[in-house]
Amino acid sequence: MEIIYIALLFFTFVAGESRNLKFASYSLIPQGLLIAISVYLLAYMRNISSFYLIASLDILVRAILMPTVLIILLKSRLEKEDKPTITHPLSIALSIVVLSVGYNFMDTIRITSFPNVLSCFTAGFTLFIYGLFLLLSKRDMVKMIISFFIIENGIHFLIISMLPNMPKTIEIGLTFNFIIAILFFIYITMKLNILSIMEQVKKFKIDNNAFNFEENKE
Amino acid sequence: MKSDLFLYSLSYIAPLLTGLIIFLVRGNLKISASLSVLSIVIATFSTYKGWYQINEEGLKFLRIGEMLYIDGFSIFMQFMVEFVSLFVILYSLKDIPLLYSHRKDKFHIYFSAIMLSVGFMNLAFVLDNLFLVYIGLEISSIISVYLITFNLNKDSLKAGFKYLLIVNVGILFSLLGVVLVSYNTGTDVLISNIGENIGLLTKNIALLCAGLFIIGFFTKAGLVPFHVWLPEAYAEAPTAITVFMAGALTKIGFYGLARTVTVFAFNLEEIKLAVIILSSLSMLLGAILAFNQKDIKRLIAYCSISEMGFISSALVLSSYAGVFGAIFHLLNHTLMKGVLFFSAGILIYLFGSRQIDEIKNSPSMKPLLVLSFLIGALAVGGMPPFSSFLSSLSIIFALSEGKFLWTAVIMAFSGFISTIALLRCANSIFWYKGDKVDIRNGISIPTPLMLCSLLFALLLIIFGIYPDILYSLIDSAAKGIININN
Numbered sequence: 158m159e160i161i162y163i164a165l166l167f168f169t170f171v172a173g174e175s176r177n178l179k180f181a182s183y184s185l186i187p188q189g190l191l192i193a194i195s196v197y198l199l200a201y202m203r204n205i206s207s208f209y210l211i212a213s214l215d216i217l218v219r220a221i222l223m224p225t226v227l228i229i230l231l232k233s234r235l236e237k238e239d240k241p242t243i244t245h246p247l248s249i250a251l252s253i254v255v256l257s258v259g260y261n262f263m264d265t266i267r268i269t270s271f272p273n274v275l276s277c278f279t280a281g282f283t284l285f286i287y288g289l290f291l292l293l294s295k296r297d298m299v300k301m302i303i304s305f306f307i308i309e310n311g312i313h314f315l316i317i318s319m320l321p322n323m324p325k326t327i328e329i330g331l332t333f334n335f336i337i338a339i340l341f342f343i344y345i346t347m348k349l350n351i352l353s354i355m356e357q358v359k360k361f362k363i364d365n366n367a368f369n370f371e372e373n374k375e
Numbered sequence: 376m377k378s379d380l381f382l383y384s385l386s387y388i389a390p391l392l393t394g395l396i397i398f399l400v401r402g403n404l405k406i407s408a409s410l411s412v413l414s415i416v417i418a419t420f421s422t423y424k425g426w427y428q429i430n431e432e433g434l435k436f437l438r439i440g441e442m443l444y445i446d447g448f449s450i451f452m453q454f455m456v457e458f459v460s461l462f463v464i465l466y467s468l469k470d471i472p473l474l475y476s477h478r479k480d481k482f483h484i485y486f487s488a489i490m491l492s493v494g495f496m497n498l499a500f501v502l503d504n505l506f507l508v509y510i511g512l513e514i515s516s517i518i519s520v521y522l523i524t525f526n527l528n529k530d531s532l533k534a535g536f537k538y539l540l541i542v543n544v545g546i547l548f549s550l551l552g553v554v555l556v557s558y559n560t561g562t563d564v565l566i567s568n569i570g571e572n573i574g575l576l577t578k579n580i581a582l583l584c585a586g587l588f589i590i591g592f593f594t595k596a597g598l599v600p601f602h603v604w605l606p607e608a609y610a611e612a613p614t615a616i617t618v619f620m621a622g623a624l625t626k627i628g629f630y631g632l633a634r635t636v637t638v639f640a641f642n643l644e645e646i647k648l649a650v651i652i653l654s655s656l657s658m659l660l661g662a663i664l665a666f667n668q669k670d671i672k673r674l675i676a677y678c679s680i681s682e683m684g685f686i687s688s689a690l691v692l693s694s695y696a697g698v699f700g701a702i703f704h705l706l707n708h709t710l711m712k713g714v715l716f717f718s719a720g721i722l723i724y725l726f727g728s729r730q731i732d733e734i735k736n737s738p739s740m741k742p743l744l745v746l747s748f749l750i751g752a753l754a755v756g757g758m759p760p761f762s763s764f765l766s767s768l769s770i771i772f773a774l775s776e777g778k779f780l781w782t783a784v785i786m787a788f789s790g791f792i793s794t795i796a797l798l799r800c801a802n803s804i805f806w807y808k809g810d811k812v813d814i815r816n817g818i819s820i821p822t823p824l825m826l827c828s829l830l831f832a833l834l835l836i837i838f839g840i841y842p843d844i845l846y847s848l849i850d851s852a853a854k855g856i857i858n859i860n861n
Contacts, residue, residue, distance in 0.1 A: 274558070292544065301540060312547055319558040323506075330510040331550075334517070338543050341520050345536045352529050 189220030239297035281314025385421035391494030407486035444503035447851025459622035534611035549591025585639035596628025609676035614720025621712035640691035657684030662789035700769030714751035717828035756794030762838035
């Protein structure tokens with residue numbers, strides 16, 4: 158299981174730090190798949206039947222649906238990330254610190270203070286903290302959506318680890334909330350992209366007209 | 376039993392169904408608005424039935440099936456949301472076609488989003504399980520993003536994005552709080568058993584849980600230091616939606632606070648102190664920041680942040696007087712912000728700008744508008760004979776009794792500053808001595824817009840002179856909050 162969690166954190170790091178937004182969005186697919194695999198494994202090892210449904214839902218929502226809409230969104234904008242609030246090398250260094258220290262620290266906390274939680278608690282909490290860090294350090298809207306995605310995945314893991322017998326209806330309700338929130342994020346970002354494209358076209362036309370006018374004058 | 380369940384469920388089923396019908400039928404503006412009004416009337420009738428049963432039979436709460444828990448506070452919140460949404464729809468009927476004609480093919484979605492949001496809020500107010508409450512409140516918040524961004528310009532989209540991001544992430548903390556309580560007690564966290572469950576927690580865990588709830592619900596309510604989304608969202612949303620947000624959506628945060636943090640505050644002095652310090656910050660910062668605003672809606676938004684600090688400080692005082700004052704002020708806040716935002720909306724409609732410098736006119740032209748704005752401004756300062764005077768006084772007494780005299784002083788001071796800021800704005804708009812700005816195209820104020828504003832102002836006076844009208848409703852709501860602590 159440990160290897161799965163580390164791989165999960167690696168893809169999260171790639172999604173968070175990749176400057177190419179398309180690549181970052183594609184990294185969410187293995188991340189979602191690894192979440193689903195770990196939930197399947199927990200279902201099998203702990204004999205919790207409701208986890209099979211949750212894992213299937215995770216594949217559908219976290220590994221397919223959400224990354225896909227994000228990739229579709231990127232068709233209407235540049236794939237390069239807007240400049241973050243901190244420099245990229247510093248951001249990478251801090252990410253490594255947050256992920257590695259966070260994971261080890263939370264593992265100790267889990268063993269000492271939360272002995273009854275499932276193993277995904279540590280990864281869940283690390284994702285949550287890392288998502289918050291990304292949210293504060295990034296300025297690009299798509300990166301902010303990815304940060305929200307990571308925070309949500311962290312919360313999902315935390316709920317699974319702490320309340321494995323939670324009613325399925327609540328888990329489905331929370332996933333439904335998550336889908337609606339992401340769709341609204343995409344809606345707003347798409348509309349903003351369209352507006353900025355229109356603005357650029359307008360500006361280009363004005364500049365072009367001014368240039369033609371100057372040329373005719375000469 | 377089944378008929379009871381259906382009757383009480385109408386308070387959320389009617390708006391939810393209407394929202395879906397409006398969305399699918401794609402009717403015109405009048406059909407959408409009429410259907411919305413009809414469903415709100417049905418929802419209000421359902422809420423009234425619940426209220427009647429609780430009041431007549433002297434019950435503490437109604438438990439219907441395994442999922443619904445209705446007490447005085449649920450009823451109060453439902454009434455308030457229904458009241459606000461009714462006027463929001465009436466105001467929108469005139470305001471939206473005039474100012475947002477470029478979105479006329481989406482008017483049905485606008486009304487549908489209001490109804491869905493009302494439906495999910497009303498549902499959350501009667502649910503017992505805190506996870507389900509969270510889901511209901513969260514969906515209503517997310518849907519309202521469509522309303523904030525309705526204008527579809529760059530600023531409104533950015534404000535909507537900020538709102539969605541901050542509120543969603545913030546409220547996830549309260550979800551973590553529910554998870555933590557549930558994990559530590561080993562049971563489902565219900566509103567009906569939260570008092571007992573919190574008693575089972577160790578002090579450190581209780582403090583951690585309360586901290587998570589505070590972050591979550593302070594963000595939702597728009598209190599300092601989690602308020603950054605509020606001024607922009609209020610300013611960029613259509614005026615009717617600003618009133619909807621101030622009167623209903625931010626109240627979700629207070630609903631959450633009253634159901635969780637108040638219970639913690641009854642058991643832990645540290646929580647009480649933390650909330651009161653944060654509330655005092657809200658009061659002060661809101662009032663001070665209001666002073667320098669050039670945008671009329673942002674100015675009122677900052678005053679709103681300041682006022683909401685009054686409510687949150689009183690909610691955690693662990694006394695009947697404090698909780699009573701908080702609930703009374705919750706209602707007054709809705710009325711005051713209704714008056715002010717509706718009046719500001721009329722000014723924006725007349726002058727086509729939100730900038731105070733660009734709105735200059737004389738009081739003789741629109742005396743009723745001047746009157747309603749002034750009533751709102753004076754009510755913010757807790758002046759008699761407005762109902763906010765009584766609620767502010769109750770809170771000040773409760774704070775003094777609870778040995779938080781310094782908070783009472785900050786409250787009085789910030790109320791004064793907010794009023795001065797609003798009066799200065801009124802002076803600059805209505806009694807400007809330089810060149811007047813013409814009302815665009817010489818248009819007059821549509822009667823429904825003025826009526827909405829005046830009615831809210833009138834209610835502030837009526838409830839100030841005859842507070843008995845509200846007594847049993849507020850008393851029952853206060854007891855509802857206090858009962859879950861025992």
